[in-house]
Amino acid sequence: MELGLGKHRFLTCFLIFLYVAFVFYLDNLSDSGMAVAVMYVIAVLLASGFASANVIRATGTVCVVLTVSAFVWGHYDDLFDDSLARCIFSVAAIAITTVLAVRNQRGTDVLAQRAGLLNLSNDAIFVRDLEGAIQFWNRGAEKLYGYRSYEAINAVSAELLNTKFDVRHAEAMACLVETGRWEGELVQTKRDGSQLTVASRWSLSRDERGRPRAILETNTDISERKRTEVKLQEQERxxxxxxxxxxxxxxxxxxxxTVDYLNERWTELGIDLSGISRRLENLIHPSDLPRWRDLWAQAEQSAEMIETECRLKTGSGVYRWMLMRGSPLMSNAGEVVRWYGVMNDIDALRQTEEALQQAHADLAHATRVATLGELVASIAHEVNQPLGAVVTNGEAALRWLHRTPPEISEVRDGLDRVIAEGQRASEVVRRLLSLSKKGVPLNKSVLNCAELITESLALVQRELMRHDIAVDVDISAPDVKVRGDKIQLQQVLINLLMNAHHAVLEVQNGARNIRISLKLSVTSDVLIVVQDSGHGICRKHQERLFTTFFTTKRNGLGMGLSICRSIISAHGGRISLQSEEGEGAIFTIELPACST
Incomplete structure (x- = not known):
């Protein structure tokens, strides 16, 4: 193409040369009295169509020189006749034309440079007159809309692009005329028929008198952004x-x-969503607030998920238990920028738990009472035995007093025995009453495990002896101690001993033995083991033996071992079972030892 353009320019220059030579020839031969040299203006105009300013000046200078030369050549004998006026007129016409052509060339170059800059823009830029006819169409417009420049020039932009305004066109034009600018969004159609959304910016150009002359329109394709916005709005909904x-x-x-969002479920609590610029801690129960603040302080430092239970104040002023979970949103710098969380209403669950705890306590009491019912004979024996000794020693003391002289030393010894047996009976009654009490809170103290076993065994000893059940006690660690509630731990031991008692009663032929031992484990924990010589427990029953309401007894409640496990767990220990059918059962209580 550059080669073709070079040939075109060369040909044009050659034609201009021939034309100048022809004019020079006519100027020298003409005697018509006409200013033939004025025809050099055409050569200057031809040169201005493709040449630079310097070439135009050179062309004008050559034409002036030829005009003067032709005048001198043809009128050297009379330089001051009418031919001089025609020469001056021709030179002036050539000079003026040259100056105007140079100025026009400079203006054209400036416009070309500006048009070149506009063509560098990725936006669609075009110039249209007040009627909408396109006067300039940059490459960005060609690329965006698919119309070439020669196709768009002189076409009405609104018709060519089937433009749809977000406001009325008249309003846009009124704003443009008033302020000189207008911005908005337009929906337009490309050459292939597809639609696009553009951000359009109009600028009004005025002439020297301030009258509107043309409109520069710059359009940026925002179709993808609009689709993204629509998608984001849909996702938000x-x-x-x-x-x-x-x-x-x-x-x-x-x-x-500060809370910046609450979902509509909060209205169920009577909390106004319009006033969400508040802090959650303002709704927390005062008793839960210190723990709440400590939790948040730790969460802000660790930036980890948090979970807690607290009481939340509803719109009616009533507090409800909530399970709160919160998770942080982290920035790229590793800083917390927002917390997201949920709260679940667990008020009904907490009430159910409290009711279950009360029911559990009631069942535990019922179990102790039922155990006492089975120990009536042993209780009678335990109480009657010291009472009988009291009566016997009292009668003997009376006889010794009636002797002459009274045997005072014997009376003193008899009364000492009366006091001792009375204290023994009182201790038996105290233990039984404490075991039967209902609703006694957990009261931990340091307990001697050997004494705990001895006292528990004393309550069931009579019942075991009545059925010829031998009890073997092995205390290898007599001084070991635990921290716990004496009544509850006695309940566990008595329950295990009575279960062992029922197990060995089923043995028709064979030894009826129960072995209870106290020792330390390899980890220095206290081990209390109750072993019987019964038939044992099958494996399928072992898996459910500690489950509430499961029992292998005909008239059992299925609560004893479940309550035992709960008590031992509350003391930081555990209870386990080992059994083989036909070889009896071994229940092991493991509790943390106490040094003081």
């Missing part, structure tokens, strides 16, 4: 629908503790 249907109270929290 979906998110809100999802959050409002979640069966939980959703919240988001800024780093300063």
């Amino acid at each position: 979906e998110r809100r629908v999802i959050l409002n249907t979640v069966p939980a109270f959703v919240w988001t929290n800024l780093t300063d503790g």
Whole structure:
């Protein structure tokens, strides 16, 4: 193409040369009295169509020189006749034309440079007159709309692009004329028929008198951005629908503790969503607030998920138990920028738990009472034995007093025995009463395990002896101690001993033995082992033996071992079973030892 353009320019220059030579020839031969040299103006104009300013000046200078030369050549004998006026007129016409052509060339170069800059823009830029006819169409417009420049020039832009305004066209034009600018969004159609959305910016150009002359329109394709915005809006609507249907109270929290979002479920608590610029801690029960603040302080430092239970104040002023979970949103720098969380209403669950705990306590008491019912004979023996000794020693003391002289020393010894047996009977009654008490809170103290076993065994000893059950006590660690509630631990031991008692009663032929031992484990924990010589427990029953309401007894409640496990767990220990069918059962209680 450059070669073709070079040939075109060369040909044009050659034609201009021939034309100048022809004019020079006519100027020298003409005697018509006409200013033939004025025809040199055409050569200057031809040169201005493709040449630079210097070439135009050179062309004008050559034409002036030829005009003067022709005048001197043809009129040297009379330089001051009418031919001089024609020469001056021709030179002036050539000079003026040259100056104007140079100025026009400079203006054209400036416009070309500006048009070149506009062509560098990726935006679609075009110039149209007040009627909408396109006067300039840059490459960005060609690329965006698919129309070449020669196709768009002189076409009405609104018709060519099937433009749809977000406001009325008249309003846009009125704003443009008043302020000189207008911005908005337009929907336009490309050459291939597809539509796009553009951010359009109009600038009004005025002439020297301030009258509107042309409109520069710059359009940026925002179709992808609009699609993204629509998609984000749809996602936001979906998110809100999802959050409002979640069966939980959703919240988001800024780093300063201010709540900036609550889902609609909060209205069920009577909390006004319009006033969400508040802090959650303002709704927390005063008793839970210190723990709440400590938890948040730790969470802000560790930036880890938090979970806690607290009481939340509703719109009616009533507090309800909530399970709160919160998770941080981290920035790329590793800093917390927002907290997201949910709260679940667990008030009914907490009430149910409290009711279950009360029911558990009631069942534990019922179990102790039932155990006492089975120990009636042993109780009678334990109480009657010291009472009988009291009566016997009292009668003997009376006889010794009636002797002459009275045997005072014997009386003193008899009364000492009366006092001792009375204290023994009182201790038996105290232990039984404490075991039968209901609703006694956990009262931990340091207990001697050997004494705990001895006292528990004394309560069931009579019942075991009545059925010829031998009890072997092996205390290898007599001084070991634990920290616990004496009554509850006695309940566990008595329950295990009575279970062993029932197990060995089923043995028709064979030894009826129960072995209870006290020792330390390799980890220095206290081990209390109750072993019987019964038939044992099958494996399928072992898996459920500690389950509430499961029992292998005909008239059992299925609560004893479940309560035993709960008591031992509350003391930081555990209870386990080892049994083989036909070889009896071994229950092991493991409790942490206490040094003081």
